[in-house]
Amino acid sequence: MRIGVDATCWTNRRGYGRFARALLMAALKLDPGREYVFFTDDISPEFPLPSGVDVVRVETSVATVKAAAADGARTPGDMLAVSRAISARELDLIFFPSVYSFVPILHSAPLLVTIHDVIPERFPELVFPTLRGKMFWRAKVALACAQARLILTVSEYSRRCLAQDLRISPRKLRVVSEAGDPAFTRLDSFDLSPLFQKLSLPRGTRFLAYVGGFSPHKNLIALIGWFSAVLRSPGFDDVRLVLVGDYQGDPFFSCYPMLQRQIQKHGLESRVLFPGYMRDDDLRLMFHAATALVLPSMCEGFGLPAVEAAACGTPVLVTTESPLPEILGEGALAIAPDNSQGWVESLTRVLSDADLRNRMSAAGMRAASGLSWRAAAAQLLEIFDEVTQRRAPAA
Numbered sequence: 001m002r003i004g005v006d007a008t009c010w011t012n013r014r015g016y017g018r019f020a021r022a023l024l025m026a027a028l029k030l031d032p033g034r035e036y037v038f039f040t041d042d043i044s045p046e047f048p049l050p051s052g053v054d055v056v057r058v059e060t061s062v063a064t065v066k067a068a069a070a071d072g073a074r075t076p077g078d079m080l081a082v083s084r085a086i087s088a089r090e091l092d093l094i095f096f097p098s099v100y101s102f103v104p105i106l107h108s109a110p111l112l113v114t115i116h117d118v119i120p121e122r123f124p125e126l127v128f129p130t131l132r133g134k135m136f137w138r139a140k141v142a143l144a145c146a147q148a149r150l151i152l153t154v155s156e157y158s159r160r161c162l163a164q165d166l167r168i169s170p171r172k173l174r175v176v177s178e179a180g181d182p183a184f185t186r187l188d189s190f191d192l193s194p195l196f197q198k199l200s201l202p203r204g205t206r207f208l209a210y211v212g213g214f215s216p217h218k219n220l221i222a223l224i225g226w227f228s229a230v231l232r233s234p235g236f237d238d239v240r241l242v243l244v245g246d247y248q249g250d251p252f253f254s255c256y257p258m259l260q261r262q263i264q265k266h267g268l269e270s271r272v273l274f275p276g277y278m279r280d281d282d283l284r285l286m287f288h289a290a291t292a293l294v295l296p297s298m299c300e301g302f303g304l305p306a307v308e309a310a311a312c313g314t315p316v317l318v319t320t321e322s323p324l325p326e327i328l329g330e331g332a333l334a335i336a337p338d339n340s341q342g343w344v345e346s347l348t349r350v351l352s353d354a355d356l357r358n359r360m361s362a363a364g365m366r367a368a369s370g371l372s373w374r375a376a377a378a379q380l381l382e383i384f385d386e387v388t389q390r391r392a393p394a395a
Contacts, residue, residue: 004091007038008064020097026377110149117301118165126216157323158301179371180308207240209290211305219296228266246277287312310364331364
């Protein structure tokens with residue numbers, strides 16, 4: 001079987017790039033007998049392409065990971081270049097790990113397209129700053145759904161959302177789960193001094209952590225208000241909030257300027273930290289140091305940072321609008337993203353109750369250990385066989 005992979009999303013630092021890298025690396029290890037052709041327009045030493053695959057470099061004016069962003073800035077010429085490169089090869093199957101980088105294909109091989117969530121459909125005004133971006137997205141998703149033999153997504157929760165919001169037949173949807181990187185595990189011994197130095201905090205400072213993008217749907221402006229309310233209670237004057245992520249170079253629509261205004265409004269300039277993007281080694285230490293991780297998003301297709309934090313034994317507070325309550329069980333406190341009182345009470349509780357944190361830590365590690373990229377790769381390979389050996393069920 002010769003599988004064409006749209007690898008133009010490979011160097012993206014956020015969720016869908018991580019998904020593509022971890023899933024396909026696991027698939028290559030699980031079944032090395034299949035042939036893969038990776039099509040890419042961006043080579044990065046930070047995220048090298050795997051050995052043993054045929055790599056086709058496509059020349060584009062702007063790399064897809066920079067152009068396929070909030071304002072839909074990919075040029076027709078660049079999209080055509082990627083489409084022509086894929087369409088010209090002899091392939092038995094074509095796989096798009098993310099609909100963000102989808103381009104129409106003229107090829108007889110069946111297409112698989114991954115749609116991770118319905119956030120752009122539910123909150124278009126929080127994802128796209130322009131009408132052009134909204135229209136481009138709708139057209140791209142509609143065409144991807146029409147061309148794809150099957151649509152992949154990352155959780156049963158997301159599958160239900162896609163069926164409801166995009167009216168995709170459940171028979172056309174398949175789930176390929178996510179998992180934390182094996183690097184995220186509880187360490188028996190560790191030195192947190194370098195981390196606290198990097199954060200410019202006294203060793204042992206209590207802090208809540210967030211990891212992810214700074215798009216408005218991540219609900220971080222509301223989080224600042226909840227955090228401010230927690231600090232007004234006695235006993236929390238030492239607590240900090242650490243917002244980890246690329247707040248400067250992320251091509252997606254960002255609320256970072258609004259966040260800064262909110263921080264200034266509440267007088268939290270010394271309490272909220274922006275350390276920027278963290279590599280996995282630093283991120284693992286940060287999880288070990290954090291009192292809890294918070295993920296208050298209005299919607300998440302999966303919520304990988306919460307799973308990776310739980311794997312390190314970090315208690316997590318998560319949005320109910322995600323699969324995380326089901327995945328992590330007692331390892332998480334789940335609160336609706338619009339329940340301000342619930343978030344303030346839960347943040348206060350997890351900061352003050354050591355017994356609760358210990359129970360959540362143990363439960364979260366157990367839940368996270370049941371997920372693996374090997375299992376996800378097995379799901380993917382079964383779907384590859386399904387679409388190449390027989391026609392998928394009609395939508």
